[in-house]
Amino acid sequence: MSDQNSKANDIVERGLRPNVTGQTTRHNGAPVASENISVTAGPQGPNILNDIHLIEKLAHFNRENVPERIPHAKGHGAFGELHVTADVSQYTKAKLFQPGTVTPMGIRFSTVAGEKGSPDTWRDVHGFAMRFYTEDGNYDIVGNNTPIFFIRDGVKFPDFIHSQKRLGRNGLRDADMQWDFWTRTPESAHQVTYLMGDRGTPKTTRHMNGYGSHTFQWVNEAGEAFWVKYHFLSRQGVENFTDAEATEMAGINADHHRQDLYEAIDRGDYPVWDVKVQIMPAADAENYRWNPFDLTKTWSKKDYPRIDVGHFVLNRNPRNHFAQIEQIALDPGNLVPGIGLSPDRMLQARAFAYADQQRYRIGPNYRDLPVNRPINDVNTYSNRGPMAYFFDDEDQPTYSPNRFEKGAGYLDNGEDSSSGQSYGQAADVYVNPDPHGTDLVRAAYVQHPEDDDFIQPGILYREVLDEAAKQRLAENIAGAMEGVSESVEERCYWYWSSVDEDLGQRVKTAFAAKK
Numbered sequence: 075m076s077d078q079n080s081k082a083n084d085i086v087e088r089g090l091r092p093n094v095t096g097q098t099t100r101h102n103g104a105p106v107a108s109e110n111i112s113v114t115a116g117p118q119g120p121n122i123l124n125d126i127h128l129i130e131k132l133a134h135f136n137r138e139n140v141p142e143r144i145p146h147a148k149g150h151g152a153f154g155e156l157h158v159t160a161d162v163s164q165y166t167k168a169k170l171f172q173p174g175t176v177t178p179m180g181i182r183f184s185t186v187a188g189e190k191g192s193p194d195t196w197r198d199v200h201g202f203a204m205r206f207y208t209e210d211g212n213y214d215i216v217g218n219n220t221p222i223f224f225i226r227d228g229v230k231f232p233d234f235i236h237s238q239k240r241l242g243r244n245g246l247r248d249a250d251m252q253w254d255f256w257t258r259t260p261e262s263a264h265q266v267t268y269l270m271g272d273r274g275t276p277k278t279t280r281h282m283n284g285y286g287s288h289t290f291q292w293v294n295e296a297g298e299a300f301w302v303k304y305h306f307l308s309r310q311g312v313e314n315f316t317d318a319e320a321t322e323m324a325g326i327n328a329d330h331h332r333q334d335l336y337e338a339i340d341r342g343d344y345p346v347w348d349v350k351v352q353i354m355p356a357a358d359a360e361n362y363r364w365n366p367f368d369l370t371k372t373w374s375k376k377d378y379p380r381i382d383v384g385h386f387v388l389n390r391n392p393r394n395h396f397a398q399i400e401q402i403a404l405d406p407g408n409l410v411p412g413i414g415l416s417p418d419r420m421l422q423a424r425a426f427a428y429a430d431q432q433r434y435r436i437g438p439n440y441r442d443l444p445v446n447r448p449i450n451d452v453n454t455y456s457n458r459g460p461m462a463y464f465f466d467d468e469d470q471p472t473y474s475p476n477r478f479e480k481g482a483g484y485l486d487n488g489e490d491s492s493s494g495q496s497y498g499q500a501a502d503v504y505v506n507p508d509p510h511g512t513d514l515v516r517a518a519y520v521q522h523p524e525d526d527d528f529i530q531p532g533i534l535y536r537e538v539l540d541e542a543a544k545q546r547l548a549e550n551i552a553g554a555m556e557g558v559s560e561s562v563e564e565r566c567y568w569y570w571s572s573v574d575e576d577l578g579q580r581v582k583t584a585f586a587a588k589k
């Protein structure tokens with residue numbers, strides 16, 4: 075066990091069962107009599123329910139898979155590190171992008187339309203999805219090997235994917251359906267040009283560039299916002315198959331890309347990508363010649379040159395494809411302080427869609443799986459659900475606000491102590507520099523002149539209840555308070571006195587009588 079614990083924070087090793095050899099056991103730890111011969115009623119007789127190991131083994135086998143991703147089902151991946159060698163701190167305070175920072179990361183490359191067993195080299199856009207395990211939580215950039223996309227509004231995404239998948243009638247891919255969709259969706263022209271060109275058939279995933287594709291927001295220490303686009307440029311160079319080569323490889327080795335990456339890392343030939351960004355000052359967005367949030371457009375490198383950030387290297391293979399690649403749950407909604415979304419409608423839709431599919435695909439507690447757990451401590455009020463691996467210490471409240479809370483709720487004096495009050499501090503709140511738009515805020519309900527929480531219950535108490543009802547109310551409250559701690563008792567007197575002084579006094583007297 076100690077071996078397992080010492081590896082708890084290594085993203086590739088954690089979750090690894092201790093190396094147990096020799097006697098196999100059932101899942102309950104009891105020794106298995108035989109893995110080879112099942113129990114029968116006599117040497118020629120049938121199997122029997124008594125052979126629990128047989129049943130358990132077959133039953134677990136039937137449940138070995140999780141549903142495949144709807145898009146991007148076929149993939150492979152690796153782990154490595156992001157090294158930040160330049161200084162972009164003037165644009166973002168995100169810890170992972172501070173000079174000199176080294177951050178462990180995982181990556182999953184994929185094809186979009188094919189199913190889990192489909193050939194890697196079928197012509198397609200290729201996924202380029204990264205997870206950075208930062209001190210402030212997981213940050214995911216879930217991009218592609220192209221800087222743009224087929225559509226610009228998330229409401230069309232299911233239609234787009236349907237058109238690339240299979241016909242309901244016969245389960246076949248269908249060129250007519252694909253071209254019908256593309257040609258009736260002219261915004262797809264930029265991406266289809268990439269797809270039908272050389273980049274639609276990369277030679278290996280080591281030899282392709284990656285892009286965050288969307289416009290994201292960076293926020294610096296001073297709270298200034300910038301728009302940013304990510305570029306990941308392969309130091310191996312960009313190399314593609316011809317159409318004929320790709321088709322031939324699909325027949326020879328459906329897993330060509332997966333095998334290539336695995337073997338390169340295995341032999342110590344670690345692939346590296348330079349990480350660069352284009353930065354747009356927030357104020358430029360309104361008058362830029364293209365809508366900077368439209369995912370079908372790039373920003374000219376002449377207008378916004380690429381700036382160095384650093385590089386990442388892939389130097390570790392997964393220990394287990396299922397646990398670490400199939401079950402990795404990459405999500406554009408995994409953001410960290412200093413980085414936010416933008417008004418890109420596709421990105422907004424994605425912020426919802428990924429976790430939703432992952433709850434279904436893996437289960438609601440997928441975030442607790444070793445590959446999905448952040449390296450920092452998780453402190454959340456979400457708990458329980460199927461396969462809950464963790465539970466809170468019995469002293470930890472499971473609700474907010476509460477009297478132990480620090481940093482994220484209402485204090486005794488009624489102040490909200492959340493850290494997410496001003497933009498840029500919380501990952502999910504961003505400044506919208508678009509004068510036609512509006513800033514996102516976390517603001518309480520707009521207050522009207524008499525919007526005091528205690529005015530109406532006070533009126534109810536004074537003007538509706540008769541003397542007997544007032545006394546019953548006070549005694550009911552005192553009865554319900556039985557068992558409260560001293561500090562909560564004091565809060566109760568404050569609460570009821572705020573409704574009405576007389577009520578507060580009655581509650582106090584009634585509670586004292588019960589002690």
Ligand code: HEM
Nearest residue numbers: 143146182201202203217218223228231287423424427431
């Ligand atoms: C509104 C538009 C989109 C929606 C609703 C959407 C939805 C999804 C969903 C549900 C998954 C499966 C997630 C999982 O189960 O783990 C997925 C995977 C993926 N999507 Fe999207 N997607 C959209 C647009 C995009 C765009 C624009 C890109 C790239 C720029 C992209 C890149 C990817 C990649 C790379 C994966 C695979 C992630 C992995 O390797 O696990 N998607 N998408």
